[in-house]
Amino acid sequence: MAGKRVHGSFRKLPSGRWQVRYTGPDGLRHRLATTYETRRAAESAWATVASDIGLGQWVSPITSAVTVQEYSERWIDERAGLSARTRDLYSSLLRLHIIPTLGDHELRAVTPAAVRQWRQRLLTKGVGESTVAKAYRLLRAILATAVDDDLLSRNPCRIRGASVENPAERPVLTLAQVMDLADAIEPRYRLLVLLAVFGSLRWGELMGLQRRDFDLNAMTVNVARSVAEIDGELVVKAPKTAAGVRRVSLPAGLRDEIRDHLDAYAEDGPTGRVFVGPRGQTLRRSNWTKIWRPAKASASIPPDVHLHDLRHTGNHLAAASGASTKELMTRMGHASMRAALIYQHATVDRDRAIADSLDRMMRHGS
Numbered sequence: 001m002a003g004k005r006v007h008g009s010f011r012k013l014p015s016g017r018w019q020v021r022y023t024g025p026d027g028l029r030h031r032l033a034t035t036y037e038t039r040r041a042a043e044s045a046w047a048t049v050a051s052d053i054g055l056g057q058w059v060s061p062i063t064s065a066v067t068v069q070e071y072s073e074r075w076i077d078e079r080a081g082l083s084a085r086t087r088d089l090y091s092s093l094l095r096l097h098i099i100p101t102l103g104d105h106e107l108r109a110v111t112p113a114a115v116r117q118w119r120q121r122l123l124t125k126g127v128g129e130s131t132v133a134k135a136y137r138l139l140r141a142i143l144a145t146a147v148d149d150d151l152l153s154r155n156p157c158r159i160r161g162a163s164v165e166n167p168a169e170r171p172v173l174t175l176a177q178v179m180d181l182a183d184a185i186e187p188r189y190r191l192l193v194l195l196a197v198f199g200s201l202r203w204g205e206l207m208g209l210q211r212r213d214f215d216l217n218a219m220t221v222n223v224a225r226s227v228a229e230i231d232g233e234l235v236v237k238a239p240k241t242a243a244g245v246r247r248v249s250l251p252a253g254l255r256d257e258i259r260d261h262l263d264a265y266a267e268d269g270p271t272g273r274v275f276v277g278p279r280g281q282t283l284r285r286s287n288w289t290k291i292w293r294p295a296k297a298s299a300s301i302p303p304d305v306h307l308h309d310l311r312h313t314g315n316h317l318a319a320a321s322g323a324s325t326k327e328l329m330t331r332m333g334h335a336s337m338r339a340a341l342i343y344q345h346a347t348v349d350r351d352r353a354i355a356d357s358l359d360r361m362m363r364h365g366s
Helices: 039-054 068-077 084-102 112-124 129-148 175-184 187-198 203-207 252-264 285-298 308-320 325-332 337-342 348-364
Strands: 008-012 018-023 029-031 220-223 226-230 233-237 246-249
Touching (some): 008 039, 018 039, 068 129, 084 226, 175 187, 175 285, 175 308, 187 308, 203 226, 246 325, 308 325
Antiparallel strands (some): 008 018, 018 029, 226 233
16 A cells, blocks of 8 residues: 555534544545544644555554553464463563553554653662563564554664663682582582582573483483473473583582482482482472572572572683583583673683793793
8 A cells, every 4th residue: 555645534523623534555444533623633633644554654543452461462372382481481571560561552552652661660660670671572572573463563662772681790609619508508409509510500400300310430410301380380391492401521529429419318210300308399499598598698608699600600610621612502501602602701810821821831932
């Protein structure tokens, strides 16, 4: 319909106000939602609509009347390829951060100004910047589909940089702190701390470990599954990406630690779970806090250190050992270089080591 001239008709109502009617590109008769005091005002309003039709930017006032909540929920339902965890994340972002403010808005009422105000409101309420960025990315993706569906002429999410997460640098523990923490935590969970660091394992991967995953001769652990909590239920699934399925080499110094743990705390049999609670239950993050906090306090570890920071520490140690980007990617279970490169930034210690190596070369001429 772009480029075709469309005519509107003007009718004076019994009230004295003017109404505009026209046939839209969809072949249906429409009228502008507002009536006008004068014909000139009606003609001015019609000129804007006619311009949108001529430029191919017209949006049907019938189909665009759907609300953000209705369209967003349908958008999630129609994405069959989403993992259960991603679906759970999207539903949570919608429920907590998008629907309370924008849910009742019709799609056509979501303007760039409304998006800016919504985002600023979340930040003012104290919602974390990373969470706000995730919510913004989700809203932008939903509204991009609405554009494809001809419900919007243009995506109103146009805030530069709003989708980028800039999380604060997480703490890195020293080796002495790692060992103090391992000594301070309940003996049942000592190996969990050590594997999180020296195996660079995630929480879900630790919970998914079975006896058969360890090869104490080769000193490796096979990461083949992960445990996730979705809608309150614990689900055993494959790692997040194909790269997450991996065999990780472990320091030989962990051999006795692993053997002692398997003898004392793991379930029996090849498929026996390695980490279980005193009553044989799989640990949940919510319960882990009761174990984690006292151990940190006893070991004088800062209270803002999370379990995931142990993996973060292990990745830093691996990078400091001279591991290449590809080696770090394999060890960490990442499919892209981005995360691995984070751990290869220059440090004072590494820079000093390089300088010392150059010095030896200068002195010996080789």
